[in-house]
Structure formats: C-alpha cells, structure tokens
Amino acid sequence: MSLNIEQVKEFSNKTWEESIIPTLSKYIEIPNQSPQYDPEWATNGLTEKAVELLNNWVLEQNVKGLKSEIKKIEGISPIIFITVESTKTENSKTVFLYGHMDKQPPLTSEWAEGLHPYKAVIKDGKLYGRGGADDGYSIFASVMAIKALQEQNISHDRYVIVIEGSEESGSIHLTQYIDKYQEEIGTPSLIVCLDSGCGNYEQLWMTSSLRGVLSGDLTVKVLDEACHSGSASGIVPSSFRILRQVIDRLENQITGEVDKRLHVEIPSYRIDQAKKCAEVLGDFYKSYSWHGNTQPITTDPAELLLNKTWRPTVCTTGVDGIPHISNAGNVMRTQTTVQLSIRLPPSLTVDVASKALKEILESNPPYGAEVIFNIVDVAAGWDAPAVKPWLEKALGEASQNFFNKPHVYTGEGGSIPFMGMLGEKFPEAQFVITGLLGPQSNAHGPNEFLHIDFGKKLLSCVVYLLDAHAKYA
Template sequence: MPGVRSDLEALSRIPSVSLSSFDQQHVEDSARTVAELLQAEGLSVEIVREGGRPAVIGHLPAPEGAPTVLLYAHHDVQPPGDVGWDTEPFEPTQVGERLYGRGVADDKAGVMAHVAALRAHGGRPPVGVTVFVEGEEEVGSESLPRILERHGDKLRCDAIVLADSHNWKIGVPALTTTLRGMVRVVVEVTALDHGVHSGLYGGAVPDGLTALCRLLATLHDEAGDVAVPGLMTSEAADLDYTEEDLRADSGLADGVSPIGTGSFLTRMWTKPSMTVIGIDAPSVDKAANLLTPVGRAKLSMRIHPEESPRTAYLALKAHLESNAPWGCAVSVDLEDEGSGFAADAQGPVYDAARAAFRDAWEGVEPVDIGVGGSIPFVAAFAEKFPQAAILVTGVEDPDTRAHAANESLHLGEFERVCAAEALLLDRLGRLGEDEA
C-alpha cells in the first residue's frame, strides 16, 4: 500500500481537467502516466483516441479456461473551482485519516485500486484482465460509443468492474445496483423583442426573466416532488437512512426542510429530481431598470433507473410548453441525456464480489445501494456486453465530496477496496476452475 499511495499521489498531482477551457496537455500526461503504471505490471498497453480525450487500454491474456475481467476507471478530473479548498487541490495532503486533493478519490483512486489488485497477484492474476481507463468521463464520455464500437473486441469480457461509485459508509462496503438516468435541457422564455424601460411598461408588459421564474416554479409541487406528469418512480432499497444522516451528508442548512415525499432513499435513488443549474440574467451589480426580453435557464433532471431519457425529455418539454406564462414563447432544447442502470445482481459473479467484500471488511456484510447521480457509461457497457456481469464499485464514502472543494479519500477504506478487488480476481479465477 505505501507504493500504491505514492503512485496515487503522483498521478493526482497531474491537473488532468478534461473541460476544454483547461490545458489538455495535462490530460495527455495523465494518460501516459496511467499507461506506464499498467506497463510496469506486465500489461500490453495502448492509448486510443476516437475524436476525444485519450483513453488507455491494457491487457493481460487469460490463463486457459479462465474468465476475463474488464476493470474500468477514468483518469480525468473535475475543475478545482476557485474557492473553498483548505489545501492545494493538486497537492495531495493527508489530514487525519483522509487524503485531500482533486481526483484523489474521483477517480484516480479507482485507477490505483486496479493497479493494486494486479500488484497483489504479482502481475499474474488467475484471470484475464483488461484495464480500460477513460479520459473524458467528467465531460460526458462523448467518444465512448466510438471507442466501444471500434475497440470493442479488445474489451470483450465475462465480468466488468466499474470503479467509480461509493460505499454505503465508512466500514460498510456496497455494490451499486441502480443509477438514475439524466436529461439536461436549456429552456428559453421570450416576452419581448427588445428590452424596454421597467417604469414605463412595468405592470402591463411581462418580462422574460419573471416569466421564466414563474415557469420554473411549475416544476415542483408544494411538497417539492417533481410535477412533470408521466415520469416513472418506484420504491428504493429499505436501508436505514434518517433525516439526521441526510443533513450530515448533504450539508443541509439549519432550518431548511428536506423536499419531496417518500423515504429519503426513494427520493434520491428512484424518483425523478429537477434542479435549475444555471440562469442567464443580468448580474445584481450591473442590472438596469429594464424589462428583460428573454430569460434562459439550464435544467438537470434525474430520472428513474429504467426510464427512457427520450420519453422523459418529451414529458418535460410538453410540461414546459403547456405552462408558458402569459402566452410567452417557450423553447426547450435538449443538451444532453444519459440512460440509467438497474442490475439483476444475482449469480456467481455477484456472489464472488460480496464474498470478497466480506473478507476485505473483516466480516462486515455488504449492502446493495442505488445512486442518485448518473453514470451513463454504465448503460453503454451493459448494452455493448450484455453477457457480462457488471459490478459497480468504488472508493468513495459520504464525506468524499467528489466534484466539490476538499475532495478526499479515506485511506483505510481505500486499502479495503484494493484488498477486495485483489480477492475478487482470485475468486473469479476459482469460478473459472470450477466451470472447467
């Protein structure tokens, strides 16, 4: 583990932000470093590009009769942001039991968990191993479908370990069995063909920004549930998760009530959610006394794991258009969509994973969880390799704060994740022996 941690810190010092406004040479450097780490473990390695950021594919052939396991992670990271860090984002720093820095958890720890599992077997695991480390997960994996199409034969496998999720809590491992899908749109409300004096015409003429606010207010009912008709919902897993847990994990401010109805896990894992993530509006310090002609907002809608993103988009579009305030023109443009994921987490591969978790966590029983966020590439893998069992695992915990300031990795949990993956490869190798 000391060597694994040292390599994790070196990899995390590379500011491999895949957003195009950042220096993409760092993403190239990160891909090359990942390739070198895999080559050092005896894998044959190539860096591939299909119109996007570099991805790394490494391969060790399977012993005769053994299955092949695909290990996924991504080496790109989110921007660090301008405020809120207590340490330097790209200088990994230990405070207590946690290592702080951008990417130390999401998802360079996932990369290093794969490397650690290979090292635990001396570079000769009892199964075939293909490692696929993507370089643009944080910007939507746009070229992933082309990579899967053109390099799919290199990625063919019997089981997939996608190390980009989290555990239930520190000390309790988890398999992620459901992920919500997502739809992202830009809605535009037009009230005027040009701006006019708010004193002269206010009271008789609507403005685009106020009309937009009224339209956005129709997206939730009084309880805070999404009010778009026709969207799927179901009950989530029955795990103990209290309002106290929610407040501690989310940072919900004192006096602010949770929204929605049903269990908290149902609200976050299997019911739709709607968030206004951006608005085009005059800034407060530069605002004129003007009726703004047009209001624009970006909405992020999370949908049931089995909901069709296209169906959900059409339902949202119909709702917004039918609720246009005061006859204003409303346009709804689809910016991005991604399918959810729901696993039938039964069978020998899942049994092997749960047994590996129990061993690594010294007898603690793993739980099956959902995740409210969306990881569209999981659905892409499920479609490409329908015969493969998909294990969504990860290194994060409720206090990791991925994407936010002070992202961190719990070092004790990281060691257990590495041990669990090494044990999983061993158990999958024995499955191959049993079948032979």
C-alpha cells in the same frame, strides 16, 4: 490454490503506502480537466501528462502477461487500454475493469485553508485533491488487484482495463474506442467499475442502480427590446414570472414532486434494499453541510434514499439574462434563461423523458410568450441485472473478510454513462459497481478527498472478487 486473506491485507497496505499514494499524489497535481470544461484540453498537454504518468506506472509494475497502450483517435481524448493474459489452463473468461482519469473543474477559491485541488495533502487518514477518489485511484486498484493474485500464484482470468478521458463530460469519446476495439475487448462475463460511491467507510458497498440525467436550457422571451420597468410592468408579463409558472408545471414548488410522466414504478426489491440501507446509515442526511435551520425534505431515511436513487428531481444549475445586482437597473428584461439538470429514474429512457419534458415546458406558453427548452446533454440511467449466487456469496465473504461487516446494496443518484452502454452490449455480464466516494468526500466540490484506509480494504475486496470469479463464475 486458496487465496491467503492475510497476505492480501499485507499486500494492499504495502502497495498503497509505497506505490499508489506517491503516484496518485503526482496525478492529483496535474490540472487535467475533462474536455467539456477545458477548451484547450487537446493542445495544452495536461491530458497527455496525466495519461503518460499513469501508463508508465502500469508498465513499471511488471505484471505477468500485461500489455498497456495509450490509444488515440484523432480529435478525441485518449484512453489507456490494458490487457492481461489469463493464467488458467481451461475455462478462462474475460473481466472488464473500468475507470477514468479526467477531472472536474477545480473550484479553487472554495477549498479550505491549506488545501488545494491540485495539491495532494494527507490529513487525518485522507488524501485530499481533485480526482483522487473520482476516479484516479481506479487504475491503481485494478492493476494491483491482478498483481496480488499473481504474487500468490493464483490462476486468473483474462483482464481488460480501460481508463477513459471523458467520463466527466458524459463519456462523449468512449463509445468510439469501445466500437473500434470491440474484438480486443471480447465478451466480458464480469464488469468491474470503481467510479461509484459508498454509504459509509465501514463495509463493502454495491451500486445497484444509477439515475440518468438530462440537462437543458429553458428560455422565456417576452420582448425584443428591454423597457423601463415603470412603463412596462403591469402591462408586459415578466419573463421571470412566466419562467416560474413553467417550471412549476415540471416541479411542484411546494412539495418538490416532479410531473408523473417522469416517474416509474420502483421495483419492490429495490424498495426493500433502500430500507435495509437506511437501517445501516440511519440519519445520514445529517452529514450534509446544512445552513442555519434548513431541514431535509423528509426525515425518513428510506424515503430520502428512494428520492435520491429512483425518483426524478430538478436542479437549477445556471442562469442567464439577469445582470449582477451591482449593475441591475429598473428594467423589464427581454428574456430569462435557466439551465435545468433533471435526474431521471434508472429505467426511464432518455427518449421518453426528452419528449415529456418538451411537452411539459413548451406547450401552451403563458401569455403566448416564446418558451424554448433546448436539450444540451443526456445520459441514460442503469439498473443492475440480478446478482448470480456465486457473486452474492463472494460479495458477502469479501466484506466480512476485510471489514467484518456485511455488504450493502444501494442506488446512486448520479450517473455513469458508460454503464448503460455496457449493459446493452453485454447483457449476460455480471456487474460490480463500487467506489470510494463516501460521506463528505465531495466529488466535484471543494475539499475532495479519498479515504485511505477504505481504499486499502476496497482493493482487497477487488482481489477477492476476481479470485472468486476465476474459480466459480
């Protein structure tokens, strides 16, 4: 039986308005932070409240053959584990759909007037609030895509949906669940992740790669006791000056170029995709909230996209050992520590990166000072496997049917740690990585929003892709 495109559109519009938005709004208003950011996550009941809200909604949809459970392992965050039986009489395969329900910290004081991270507000076609687009909507879109097929009596594959609770903490708890329930998951031939982004709200976007990330604390220590700056300066080298020298080994302070040991050769087809994406987006860098006359690193959109998706970059995300200026005395401090977040090319392994970074930052310290780089967290990057003809055709048709524009491939500068793990476990699987995080949607930042109309069309595209997989994969 053929999928009725107009019925899919009607279903998506109706279910978003009548079911998804009301329940997603309730979810937004639960301040359940990811374990890394909330030391009381296991005892304050917020994670449980969010999980129960979502799981109850799933059960209320009366999807044929669906079983949904809250799985718990002692000491780690729970997951929602959903299975839907196949309705095909032969050649049934498994599709794995993934999302998460934990949230980043609120950044309460920075939100615009009338907006709040834990207050769902609809304004100008956008649903504001923490965790809606990143990534609370994913469970709704996954379940409703299956329901849409059933409402048209379309035969479908077996589905496994996993909604985890530690993605924003690097998916630190998820591997244990995947290992424990490996047999129930099976071997997926298609993996759908709805936790990524889009370059605009006008067509279907496919994430082709994800950068890895390595974060660590870089400390320079020169004294055991602080000294009066009048007596020590000019004799004792400043820990901050040494820190600047050490970081400059890693990242050229003039050009921003990172040490060649952290680079990889970018595949030619990824360069071609970046150029095509640049043609679609144009001067996309203008959408950033630039201060004053600040300029981008370059005005070449294709180069900016390659910088963001395939080249290593360094951000200083925190500092310790420096007092606030309101109580900073004329003192030569004993040490300075900064937290570095280093984005890694998709195909660079974290082992190679870790070894290189330790060597770059710690070897031959200036003046013999103590320089230590303590690696705190790592997440591998990911480069998507080649897209099979049936999926390439389905992506193009889905984008044309629901957006009237072709689909676009782009890499993402961030990481989804789980994707690399899935790629290793299921090397034969096809991947559809997409999402709602588009221009100015501000995931992790103030005024995070979900573009409602885009969400409706994206749900429709997922329906189409699931149908195509059942028929042609």
